[in-house]
Amino acid sequence: MIQTEDKHAHVLVSVDVVVLTLVERELNVVLVQRARAPFAGVWALPGGYIHADEDADAKASAARVLRTKAGMEGAYLEQLATFTGPARDPRGWSVAIAYCALIPLESLPTQRADLKVVPVHAVGQLPFDHAQILQAALARVRSKSQYSSLPVHFCGDAFTLPQLQQVYESILGESLNKVSFRRKMDEMQLLEPVPGALQGGGAHRPAQLYRVRPAFRQELALSTRGL
Amino acid sequence: MIQTEDKHAHVLVSVDVVVLTLVERELNVVLVQRARAPFAGVWALPGGYIHADEDADAKASAARVLRTKAGMEGAYLEQLATFTGPARDPRGWSVAIAYCALIPLESLPTQRADLKVVPVHAVGQLPFDHAQILQAALARVRSKSQYSSLPVHFCGDAFTLPQLQQVYESILGESLNKVSFRRKMDEMQLLEPVPGALQGGGAHRPAQLYRVRPAFRQELALSTRGL
DNA sequence: TGAATAGTGTCTTTCAGACATTATTAC
DNA sequence: GTAATAATGTCTGAAAGACACTATTCA
Incomplete structure (x- = not known):
């Protein structure tokens, strides 16, 4: 030196x-x-x-x-x-x-x-x-969390869309529109369903389990207009 | 130590x-x-x-x-x-x-x-x-530049809205809608007109000169839905 | 008066949120 | 069947973009 x-x-x-x-x-x-x-x-x-x-x-x-x-x-x-x-x-x-x-x-x-x-x-x-x-x-x-997939990293390997929405809502401190939330998740192409895997357990229709697509395990997905 | x-x-x-x-x-x-x-x-x-x-x-x-x-x-x-x-x-x-x-x-x-x-x-x-x-x-x-006032820092003390729009367009590499751009600038409450100051010089209507409001000289203004 | 750009009014399209309806489970 | 939540279809209102029109200057 x-x-x-x-x-x-x-x-x-x-x-x-x-x-x-x-x-x-x-x-x-x-x-x-x-x-x-x-x-x-x-x-x-x-x-x-x-x-x-x-x-x-x-x-x-x-x-x-x-x-x-x-x-x-x-x-x-x-x-x-x-x-x-x-x-x-x-x-x-x-x-x-x-x-x-x-x-x-x-x-x-x-x-x-x-x-x-x-x-x-x-x-x-x-x-x-x-x-x-x-x-x-x-x-x-x-x-x-307003415009990206960041919150998925609070979830484990597999999770349902209602669970993920609750994670977003917890971070943002406000409730989100279910239809809009699902549209955005769909647009980001962030998730893939785990084939045949449903989360039951309640006295109601079981929810599809999803996982993060490999491309987004390290990278974030971005939504153009938020949420 | x-x-x-x-x-x-x-x-x-x-x-x-x-x-x-x-x-x-x-x-x-x-x-x-x-x-x-x-x-x-x-x-x-x-x-x-x-x-x-x-x-x-x-x-x-x-x-x-x-x-x-x-x-x-x-x-x-x-x-x-x-x-x-x-x-x-x-x-x-x-x-x-x-x-x-x-x-x-x-x-x-x-x-x-x-x-x-x-x-x-x-x-x-x-x-x-x-x-x-x-x-x-x-x-x-x-x-x-997609959702904030950042590009105003490329402009000098006073500038016209068409000039500022051109700055945004240069950075983003795409042309922007004039009406929407002005609506957004208005919403952000980023600018104030310089009283009585117009930029003439061309064979056309002169443009109003604006400056950044003091509150945003160091802080950025954010637009909720981009642009 | 004509050319050029500034600035604004308004219509259309697009998108987000509200609401309603169907689906599927446990009891 | 009833209750509960999942999932989706559809309507409505808000916001963005397209377009047209007016305003003001110089030559």
Whole structure:
């Protein structure tokens, strides 16, 4: 490394992940108890340093943080924004590359004392600028849910259209027109029926089960005019 | 700084800025000639290191880079995304916080030999991953122009509605319905007429001049259903 | 007066939401 | 059959686009 670079080039860089899930129609966020200073013992967003020797990029760092600090695999991950400045971390000028993860409740590990799932409206104080990062994640998810397939990542492998509509309604905080919702889902060509699979169990007509088409497992589908 | 942090915490961090402007209805990008290695003498996106001792955050770093390396003040700036990995910079694992700047052509400095303005379709090879960053900026600008006031930042202080419509059409690459366009501009409450100011000069009816309302000089206005 | 573009009124088409109807299950 | 929800057909109102017409300037 050339000497003249060192003056400015290197600042503290970490990744922080806002893991969101739906619990009883409410957005919840996953917090972990910090193992070390600063803020040892405090509940915070899962985060960690970039490991230049093993991470292919910051997204890989975020995935590794989820795996090692929250025992979580396979969540949908997208970069949110990067938060910077001298005040956000007591150790000095720092950079946090924030990611947003969406995961079905069933895929969260259970029985971990260092993990908790909290309704987003009931999250109290958070260390660093994690409250601001959480707000940015919520704004992003609510905004993208208006015109994209993002919310399917809160569902498991197979789900019914009424279930998916309820997921959208929970995120957007408003009820949606059933006919319009189905028209839009159809237009996006996001889903395919699971052949012969119906979800019964109630005293009523069973619903067709659907799954996300392979093309949209990693990519989002967009609807031109919203919803 | 605690010893155990140093192993992972510090990686090379810079900001890169995609400065876009409209030249004769074409999106153009500002390139600067790099003064030093790596890629000394090569045309690239303006970029530089974060100065932890003087920058309030990465956005301030980006503004400083524009000021010092491109002689540019007052451009609209928004964070684009952060690009990371071991391969993007020959010096090793690095982080580039990319910003997107929009500026009217008239506000660009002239007569600078180390600056050039290139149509985005005619940009050749770029060093680092700057081609990818440029593509991300173009996708962002084109996408946001479909439903927001973003394109007004390509216009100067006062402009006519036909001029603004042409700016939108240039970015989106399609012609827009005049009546609908004006309805949308009206709904967004983005503009106010400059009292008594008309733009004449042609052999036809002169057009009313408008300016962006103060509330939207930094914030974007959004249109619910696009355009 | 004619050519050119600005600005507006109005009709048509398209799309989203409301409502109603049929389908299928458990009891 | 009755109750309950799934799934779909159809009508209505709102919004976007097409088109035409008026307004204002210069030559």
